Amino acid sequence: MDGTFASTCWECSTTCGSLVTVADGQVSKIGPNPNHPASKGAFCVKGIRALPEWTAHPDRVLHPLRRDGERGSGRWMRISWDAALDEMADRLAAIRTEHGPLALAGAVSGAFFSRGAVVALLMRSLGSPNWMINQDLCGGCRAVSDRLTGLAITGAEDIDDTNCALVVGRNPQAADPAQWMALKRAKARGARIVVVDPVRTPAAELADLWLRPRPGTDVAIALAMIHVMVTEGLYDRAFVDRWCHGFDRLAERAADYHPAAAAQIADVAADDIVAAARMYAYGPATFVSGHGIDAFSGGVQTFRAFHCLVAISGNLDRRGGNPRIKKPAGFRTYLDLLHDPAFRLPHAVEVRTIGADRFPLWAGPEGWQTACHNPSVIEAILTGEPYPVRGLYVSGVNIAVTYPDARRTLAALRSLDFLAVATQSMTPTAALADIVLPKTTTLEEEEVALQPGGPCIGFTRAVLPPRGAARCDLDIATDLLARMAGRGAITQNFLPWTSQRALNEFLLGDSGISLDRLMESGYAEFPYALADFESQGFRTPTGKVELYSERLAALGLDPLPAYSRPRRDLAARQGDYPLMLLTGAREKTYHHSRFRDQAWARKVSPDPRLKIHPETAAAHGLADGDWVGVEIAGGSGDCRLKTQLTDAVAPGVVSTGMGWWLPEAAGPEHGALDVNINAAMSYDGPWDPAAGSTDTRGLPCRLVPVSVG
Numbered sequence: 001m002d003g004t005f006a007s008t009c010w011e012c013s014t015t016c017g018s019l020v021t022v023a024d025g026q027v028s029k030i031g032p033n034p035n036h037p038a039s040k041g042a043f044c045v046k047g048i049r050a051l052p053e054w055t056a057h058p059d060r061v062l063h064p065l066r067r068d069g070e071r072g073s074g075r076w077m078r079i080s081w082d083a084a085l086d087e088m089a090d091r092l093a094a095i096r097t098e099h100g101p102l103a104l105a106g107a108v109s110g111a112f113f114s115r116g117a118v119v120a121l122l123m124r125s126l127g128s129p130n131w132m133i134n135q136d137l138c139g140g141c142r143a144v145s146d147r148l149t150g151l152a153i154t155g156a157e158d159i160d161d162t163n164c165a166l167v168v169g170r171n172p173q174a175a176d177p178a179q180w181m182a183l184k185r186a187k188a189r190g191a192r193i194v195v196v197d198p199v200r201t202p203a204a205e206l207a208d209l210w211l212r213p214r215p216g217t218d219v220a221i222a223l224a225m226i227h228v229m230v231t232e233g234l235y236d237r238a239f240v241d242r243w244c245h246g247f248d249r250l251a252e253r254a255a256d257y258h259p260a261a262a263a264q265i266a267d268v269a270a271d272d273i274v275a276a277a278r279m280y281a282y283g284p285a286t287f288v289s290g291h292g293i294d295a296f297s298g299g300v301q302t303f304r305a306f307h308c309l310v311a312i313s314g315n316l317d318r319r320g321g322n323p324r325i326k327k328p329a330g331f332r333t334y335l336d337l338l339h340d341p342a343f344r345l346p347h348a349v350e351v352r353t354i355g356a357d358r359f360p361l362w363a364g365p366e367g368w369q370t371a372c373h374n375p376s377v378i379e380a381i382l383t384g385e386p387y388p389v390r391g392l393y394v395s396g397v398n399i400a401v402t403y404p405d406a407r408r409t410l411a412a413l414r415s416l417d418f419l420a421v422a423t424q425s426m427t428p429t430a431a432l433a434d435i436v437l438p439k440t441t442t443l444e445e446e447e448v449a450l451q452p453g454g455p456c457i458g459f460t461r462a463v464l465p466p467r468g469a470a471r472c473d474l475d476i477a478t479d480l481l482a483r484m485a486g487r488g489a490i491t492q493n494f495l496p497w498t499s500q501r502a503l504n505e506f507l508l509g510d511s512g513i514s515l516d517r518l519m520e521s522g523y524a525e526f527p528y529a530l531a532d533f534e535s536q537g538f539r540t541p542t543g544k545v546e547l548y549s550e551r552l553a554a555l556g557l558d559p560l561p562a563y564s565r566p567r568r569d570l571a572a573r574q575g576d577y578p579l580m581l582l583t584g585a586r587e588k589t590y591h592h593s594r595f596r597d598q599a600w601a602r603k604v605s606p607d608p609r610l611k612i613h614p615e616t617a618a619a620h621g622l623a624d625g626d627w628v629g630v631e632i633a634g635g636s637g638d639c640r641l642k643t644q645l646t647d648a649v650a651p652g653v654v655s656t657g658m659g660w661w662l663p664e665a666a667g668p669e670h671g672a673l674d675v676n677i678n679a680a681m682s683y684d685g686p687w688d689p690a691a692g693s694t695d696t697r698g699l700p701c702r703l704v705p706v707s708v709g
C-alpha cells in the first residue's frame with residue numbers, strides 16, 4: 001500500500017496530525033500535517049524517527065513467547081498464538097476457579113486509547129472490575145477536580161485566541177510541541193505569558209512574568225489570585241451569579257490567602273502574585289496546566305483552586321479561554337464506553353474494585369475511569385488484602401519502571417501465579433512474564449479518538465501490515481475471551497466487536513462522520529457551540545460550577561481549596577533529607593520508558609541526569625557529570641544519576657526525569673533498580689485524599705556516594 005496518507009501520531013497525548021509516506025512497503029517519511037486543526041503543523045522527533053525505528057527494531061518481540069526456565073531467567077520458547085492463548089486461558093480460568101474472578105486484574109496506561117478500554121472490558125467480561133491505569137501518576141488529580149467542579153476542560157485550551165496564557169507546572173517545549181508553538185505564536189502577537197514553575201523552563205524564559213514557587217505550594221498562589229480578583233472586582237459577576245455555586249464561601253476562604261500570606265507559603269514575591277492576577281484578569285485568558293501540579297498528594301486541591309479561578313474569571317467555554325470538551329452528537333469516547341450501563345458489571349461487584357472504599361472518586365463505579373488504586377493492587381498481590389490478586393494481564397504499560405517503588409513492583413510481579421504481558425519490546429515488566437505477546441505499533445493498527453484540543457475526531461491509519469505475528473489489543477482480547485468462554489470462565493461478553501474496524505464504526509455511531517472521511521483527511525472537524533450552558537448545563541449535584549464542592553463535602557473532605565503542608569516536609573525539617581526533588585521532567589527523545597533501545601536517542605541523551613544548582617553541587621563536593629546516589633524520604637533504596645550543574649533550578653532543589661532502564665543491562669531488571677528514579681521512590685502514601693495520587697515531586701531527598709558509574 002504505497003502512497004502518502006493523512007494520519008495521527010499516537011506516540012503521545014499531543015496526537016499531532018501526520019502525513020506518512022510508504023514506499024516499497026516501508027515507511028519512508030513521516031512529517032506534520034499542516035492542516036490539522038489542533039497541532040497546526042507541530043511535530044517532534046519521536047513521531048518522525050522513534051516510531052518507525054520502534055516498528056522496524058531488530059529486537060522487537062514478533063512472536064508469542066513462553067518462558068523456558070525460572071521466571072525472569074531470560075530464556076524463552078517461541079510458540080504459536082493458539083498455544084499462547086490456550087495456555088493463558090487455562091491459567092486465568094484456574095485462578096478464577098480457585099480465587100474467584102476478582103483475583104484477575106489488568107494493567108494499561110488509560111482509556112484515552114482503545115487499548116485502555118479493551119483491557120477494562122476484557123477484565124469486566126471475565127467478571128473482574130480490577131484494572132490499573134497510569135493516571136494516578138499522570139493527570140488524575142486534574143481529572144477528578146475537573147469532574148468535581150463541573151468544568152470539562154481537561155486538554156482544552158485556546159492559546160491562539162488568548163490575551164494571557166497562565167502556564168502552571170507545564171513544560172510544553174519538551175512535552176507538547178503543538179502547545180509550545182501556540183505559546184510562541186501568542187507571545188509574538190503580544191499576548192501575556194505567566195509561568196509558574198520551580199524550574200526555569202523554556203516557557204519561563206518566554207514569559208512576561210515567571211513565578212518560581214516552592215514545590216507543592218501552587219494552591220496558595222491560586223487562592224491569592226482569586227482573592228485579588230474578588231477584592232479588585234476583576235471577576236465575572238454575571239457568570240458567577242448565574243452559574244457558580246458557593247462563591248461567597250470561596251471568597252471567604254481566599255481571604256485567608258492574602259498575597260503576602262501566600263507569598264510566604266510559596267516563597268515568591270507578593271507583588272508578582274498581584275501582577276499575575278491582573279494579567280490573568282485581562283482576558284480572555286487560558287489556563288495551561290501540567291504534571292507539575294498533578295500526581296502529588298495535594299493535587300486535587302491545587303487543581304480545584306485553579307479551576308475555580310477559570311470559572312470566576314469568566315474564561316470557561318470562551319474563545320481564548322478554556323473551552324469545554326466538545327464532541328459530535330452520537331459519537332462515543334472510550335470513557336463513554338466505560339460508563340455506559342450496557343458495559344458495566346453489577347454495582348455490587350464494581351464497589352469491590354480495589355481502592356474504591358478509600359478513594360471512591362477515583363476507583364470503582366463512581367470513579368473517573370472506574371479503575372483501581374494501583375498501590376493498593378500491588379499491596380493485594382503481595383499480601384492478599386483486601387483479597388488475593390493472582391493473575392495479571394499487562395498491555396501497553398511498563399510498570400516495573402514507571403510505577404514508584406520498583407523493588408516492590410518487581411516483587412509483586414514475581415509473586416503472581418500468572419503474568420502475561422503484551423508488548424513490542426522486552427521491557428523489565430515483560431521480562432518477568434510467563435507469556436509475552438507481540439503487539440502491533442501505531443503504524444500497524446487503526447485508531448479513532450476524540451481530540452479535545454481540535455476539537456476534532458482524530459484517525460490513526462494502519463499504514464503497514466503487522467510485522468511478524470503482532471496483533472492489536474482488541475484481536476488479542478476477543479480471541480482470549482472466546483477461549484475463556486469455552487472454559488465456562490466468563491461473566492458476560494463486553495467485547496462484541498469482531499475487529500478494530502467494527503469498534504471504530506461503533507464509536508463513530510450516528511455522528512455522521514464516516515471512516516472514509518477520516519481516511520481521507522486523518523481527522524474530522526465538527527460544528528460546536530461555545531458557552532452552551534443553558535442547553536448543556538453542568539454535571540454536578542447542584543447543576544452549577546461547584547466552587548464549593550458538594551461531593552467533597554459529602555465525603556467529609558474539604559469542599560473548598562486549601563493549602564496543607566506536605567506531610568513529607570516533616571522528614572526534611574528533621575534535616576535528614578535536606579534537598580527537594582522533582583521527578584518526571586520530560587525529554588524530547590523519549591516517551592517515558594520508550595525508545596531507550598534506539599541508538600540515536602541514547603546518543604542525544606545517554607544518561608539519566610540530575611539538575612542541581614552549582615552552589616548545592618559545591619556544598620556536596622560534586623562537579624558536572626559526576627554520578628551520585630539519590631535517596632528519598634520513605635523510599636526503599638537509592639538510584640544512580642549523573643549531575644548536571646545549572647542555575648535553572650534553585651539552590652536546594654534538584655530535578656530529574658523518569659522512565660530510565662537500560663535494555664543492554666542484565667535482566668530481568670535491565671537497570672530498573674539502578675538508573676530508574678522509581679527505584680528510590682515510595683508508593684505507600686501519603687496519597688491525595690480524593691484521587692489517591694502519590695507524590696512524584698516535592699520529595700525530601702539526600703545525595704549519597706555511588707561506587708559504580
Ligand SMILES: Nc1nc2c(c(=O)[nH]1)N[C@H]1C(S)=C(S)[C@@H](COP(=O)(O)OP(=O)(O)OC[C@H]3O[C@@H](n4cnc5c(=O)[nH]c(N)nc54)[C@H](O)[C@@H]3O)O[C@H]1N2
Nearest residue numbers: 169170171175196199215216290291292584586587591592
Ligand atoms: N517528550 C515527551 N513528551 C511527553 C512525555 C514524555 O515522556 N516525553 N510524556 C507525556 C505525558 S504522559 C505527560 S503526563 C506529559 C507531562 O508533561 P508536563 O505536564 O509538562 O509535565 P513535567 O515535565 O513532568 O513537569 C512540568 C513542569 O512542572 C514543573 N513542576 C514540578 N513541580 C512543580 C510544582 O510544585 N509546581 C509547579 N508550578 N510546577 C512544578 C517542572 O519543573 C516542569 O517544568 O508529557 C507528555 N509529553
Ligand SMILES: Nc1nc2c(c(=O)[nH]1)N[C@H]1C(S)=C(S)[C@@H](COP(=O)(O)OP(=O)(O)OC[C@H]3O[C@@H](n4cnc5c(=O)[nH]c(N)nc54)[C@H](O)[C@@H]3O)O[C@H]1N2
Nearest residue numbers: 137138396397398402423424442583584592593594658696
Ligand atoms: N517518578 C515518576 N514516575 C512516573 C512519572 C513521573 O513524572 N515521575 N510520570 C508518570 C506518567 S505521567 C505516566 S503517563 C507514566 C507512563 O508510564 P508507562 O505507560 O509505563 O510508560 P511508557 O514507557 O510509555 O510505557 C508504555 C509501554 O507500552 C507499550 N506500548 C503499547 N502500545 C504502544 C504503542 O503503540 N507504541 C509504543 N511506542 N509503545 C506502546 C510499550 O511496550 C511500552 O513499554 O509514568 C508515570 N511514572
Ligand code: SF4
Nearest residue numbers: 009012015016044047
Ligand atoms: S508530539 Fe511527537 S510523539 Fe507526540 S504526537 Fe506529536 S509527533 Fe507524535
Ligand SMILES: [Mo]
Nearest residue numbers: 134137138139
Ligand atoms: Mo502522563
